[in-house]
Amino acid sequence: xxxxxxxxxxxxxxxxxxxxxxxxxxxxxxxxxxxxxxxxxxxxxxxxxxxxxxxxxxxxxxxxxxxxxxxxxxxxxxxxxxxxxxxxxxxxxxxxxxxxxxxxxxxxxxxxxxxxxxxxxxxxxxxxxxxxxxxxxxxxxxxxxxxxxxxxxxxxxxxxxxxxxxxxxxxxxxxxxxxxxxxxxxxxxxxxxxxxxxxxxxxxxxxxxxxxxxxxxxxxxxxxxxxxxxxxxxxxxxxxxxxxxxxxxxxxxxxxxxxxxxxxxxxxxxxxxxxxxxxxxxxxxxxxxxxxxxxxxx
Amino acid sequence: xxxxxxxxxxxxxxxxxxxxxxxxxxxxxxxxxxxxxxxxxxxxxxxxxxxxxxxxxxxxxxxxxxxxxxxxxxxxxxxxxxxxxxxxxxxxxxxxxxxxxxxxxxxxxxxxxxxxxxxxxxxxxxxxxxxxxxxxxxxxxxxxxxxxxxxxxxxxxxxxxxxxxxxxxxxxxxxxxxxxxxxxxxxxxxxxxxxxxxxxxxxxxxxxxxxxxxxxxxxxxxxxxxxxxxxxxxxxxxxxxxxxxxxxxxxxxxxxxxxxxxxxxxxxxxxxxxxxxxxxxxxxxxxxxxxxxxxxxxxxxxxxxxxxxxxxxxxxxxxxxxxxxxxxxxxxxxxxxxxxxxxxxxxxxxxxxxxxxxxxxxxxxxxxxxxxxxxxxxxxxxxxxxxxxxxxxx
Numbered sequence: 099x100x101x102x103x104x105x106x107x108x109x110x111x112x113x114x115x116x117x118x119x120x121x122x123x124x125x126x127x128x129x130x131x132x133x134x135x136x137x138x139x140x141x142x143x144x145x146x147x148x149x150x151x152x153x154x155x156x157x158x159x160x161x162x163x164x165x166x167x168x169x170x171x172x173x174x175x176x177x178x179x180x181x182x183x184x185x186x187x188x189x190x191x192x193x194x195x196x197x198x199x200x201x202x203x204x205x206x207x208x209x210x211x212x213x214x215x216x217x218x219x220x221x222x223x224x225x226x227x228x229x230x231x232x233x234x235x236x237x238x239x240x241x242x243x244x245x246x247x248x249x250x251x252x253x254x255x256x257x258x259x260x261x262x263x264x265x266x267x268x269x270x271x272x273x274x275x276x277x278x279x280x281x282x283x284x285x286x287x288x289x290x291x292x293x294x295x296x297x298x299x300x301x302x303x304x305x306x307x308x309x310x311x312x313x314x315x316x317x318x319x320x321x322x323x324x325x326x327x328x329x330x331x332x333x334x335x336x337x338x339x340x341x342x343x344x345x346x347x348x349x350x351x352x353x354x355x356x357x358x359x360x361x362x363x364x365x366x367x368x369x370x371x372x373x374x375x376x377x378x379x380x381x382x383x384x385x386x387x388x389x390x391x392x393x394x395x396x
Numbered sequence: 397x398x399x400x401x402x403x404x405x406x407x408x409x410x411x412x413x414x415x416x417x418x419x420x421x422x423x424x425x426x427x428x429x430x431x432x433x434x435x436x437x438x439x440x441x442x443x444x445x446x447x448x449x450x451x452x453x454x455x456x457x458x459x460x461x462x463x464x465x466x467x468x469x470x471x472x473x474x475x476x477x478x479x480x481x482x483x484x485x486x487x488x489x490x491x492x493x494x495x496x497x498x499x500x501x502x503x504x505x506x507x508x509x510x511x512x513x514x515x516x517x518x519x520x521x522x523x524x525x526x527x528x529x530x531x532x533x534x535x536x537x538x539x540x541x542x543x544x545x546x547x548x549x550x551x552x553x554x555x556x557x558x559x560x561x562x563x564x565x566x567x568x569x570x571x572x573x574x575x576x577x578x579x580x581x582x583x584x585x586x587x588x589x590x591x592x593x594x595x596x597x598x599x600x601x602x603x604x605x606x607x608x609x610x611x612x613x614x615x616x617x618x619x620x621x622x623x624x625x626x627x628x629x630x631x632x633x634x635x636x637x638x639x640x641x642x643x644x645x646x647x648x649x650x651x652x653x654x655x656x657x658x659x660x661x662x663x664x665x666x667x668x669x670x671x672x673x674x675x676x677x678x679x680x681x682x683x684x685x686x687x688x689x690x691x692x693x694x695x696x697x698x699x700x701x702x703x704x705x706x707x708x709x710x711x712x713x714x715x716x717x718x719x720x721x722x723x724x725x726x727x728x729x730x731x732x733x734x735x736x737x738x739x740x741x742x743x744x745x746x747x748x749x750x751x752x753x754x755x756x757x758x759x760x761x762x763x764x765x766x767x768x769x770x771x772x773x774x775x776x777x778x779x780x781x782x783x784x785x786x787x788x789x790x
Binding site for chain 2: 101104105108109111112209213214215216218221230241243312315316317319320321322324325356357358360361362364365366368369
């Protein structure tokens with residue numbers, strides 16, 4: 099029982115991280131139908147920024163986190179302006195290839211700046227609460243480290259905030275309008291480019307949070323964006339790409355499937371199991387769990 | 397516009413003339429060094445590059461090979477087999493390269509093997525330990541032991557030196573190196589009477605091992621053998637300690653990097669690992685190289701730097717003995733192979749800082765022992781008990 103509970107927590111933590119990244123894929127796709135392959139690299143940059151701020155410049159962790167979010171939001175917006183905006187009217191394939199190029203460029207830039215070797219946060223730079231020995235005891239002998247608890251909590255809170263932003267605020271309404279029909283939205287006086295920039299900024303800031311969390315929990319390296327990025331993309335597809343709630347649920351599902359699959363079926367196939375579930379869902383519901391089935395958006 | 401074009405043209409001509417002169421002065425002999433200079437084994441790659449470069453510099457300072465300069469060309473395979481095929485293809489078709497030192501990762505050596513065989517160029521690996529790396533090709537060699545030996549060795553070591561460990565678990569990297577080593581370990585562990593309670597795999601890109609560790613924890617092993625590379629091994633050690641797993645850790649040569657200590661921190665403490673070479677006080681030649689290495693790069697060399705140093709030395713010796721300016725590239729490449737293949741007895745073997753290297757009919761080196769290191773106070777130290785007289789499996 100304790101083992102299952104711990105596996106469940108492992109899955110939820112991983113799922114929370116995937117959900118935070120997946121939202122970035124889905125928000126951008128929902129508005130401009132672009133699969134932003136460089137989003138995994140934003141996540142990676144978030145981890146590196148936090149490392150530099152906390153371990154090198156000795157900024158307190160709780161100050162560094164919002165700075166990382168702002169920095170990544172800025173880079174996300176800059177990426178849109180530099181790489182994608184000039185291609186807004188070009189065939190979709192051009193933008194897609196540009197995204198792959200952007201991903202490679204950022205990955206190699208990180209390699210040039212920080213080197214190819216793996217880095218971890220020094221123990222003394224991490225807030226005491228997040229050190230591994232501080233954990234909430236659960237029934238049955240299982241432990242929930244505060245760090246993992248915080249990841250799940252933070253992911254949940256951010257998701258709820260984002261959901262409220264989309265449905266209750268003016269910019270959220272503008273986003274939904276752009277997702278429905280960018281031309282009509284523009285005709286109604288919505289500045290589509292500004293809405294797109296906001297989508298990039300929010301997605302990138304959430305990706306940065308995921309990056310900081312993974313940096314704390316695991317390791318920081320230039321290629322870290324690829325593995326988690328692909329899994330998060332699968333999560334976005336599973337939830338119905340373009341749908342934010344779908345991305346959150348998809349993230350949690352992929353994380354749980356990966357961990358429970360590794361724990362109870364075969365650890366050699368952990369991502370394969372998650373992907374098989376995704377493919378099975380896509381076969382039955384081609385537009386994902388929460389995707390709209392109307393074919394007007396093409 | 398036209399004027400600029402003219403200026404550029406003149407500059408080009410000037411550069412062109414400038415470029416011709418040095419190449420006429422000294423002919424250089426090119427040898428490729430292929431390894432993981434980026435990616436998850438980058439710390440190894442750095443040591444390989446430095447060890448190889450140190451040897452080449454020493455050779456050139458001493459007058460080169462028959463008066464010609466030895467030039468190393470570094471090719472990055474990122475530790476990935478797909479990348480290694482591309483690199484191998486590029487090296488094989490480069491009409492100036494005489495031989496290859498590399499690759500490091502077993503998967504990369506296996507990916508390069510058919511390409512080097514087809515092109516007829518020697519690949520001498522200073523790091524690949526998978527059993528099949530040299531079999532089936534006359535062109536692949538290595539100057540260290542195989543995983544079947546290493547895996548069996550670790551199981552025997554546990555049995556004879558740490559008899560209180562009864563139940564062992566294995567966590568292996570799901571690639572040629574990790575799988576082959578884990579299989580050898582498991583087979584021998586069962587043979588000597590250890591109980592295998594769990595065997596879990598992970599992918600090369602994994603950094604979250606909580607799922608596997610939670611499964612292993614439920615089986616309560618006394619020892620965990622991590623069959624993989626240093627970065628992930630360090631994370632496994634760290635995450636295992638976080639999950640309150642108290643088992644003794646074991647690793648193999650893939651864990652033998654200072655980065656293991658850096659990433660794992662206190663979790664590395666007490667880990668036992670095997671390595672093909674130890675810098676020791678009784679090995680004077682190695683000590684000199686270690687001092688020169690330290691003077692050049694400010695860090696102490698590791699096992700891989702030493703093996704790469706020797707690999708370059710061996711290739712240089714082969715070139716010195718066989719190279720002919722009049723011969724075609726294919727003949728020169730073949731002559732190097734024939735020379736290496738002829739080093740098949742202890743008397744003819746190459747005496748490097750890592751000991752004597754000579755090859756069996758596959759190109760494997762079977763005479764080198766495995767050494768054991770243990771992490772003590774955050775440093776690798778030679779384990780108090782070694783088992784140097786074990787025979788290599790046939």
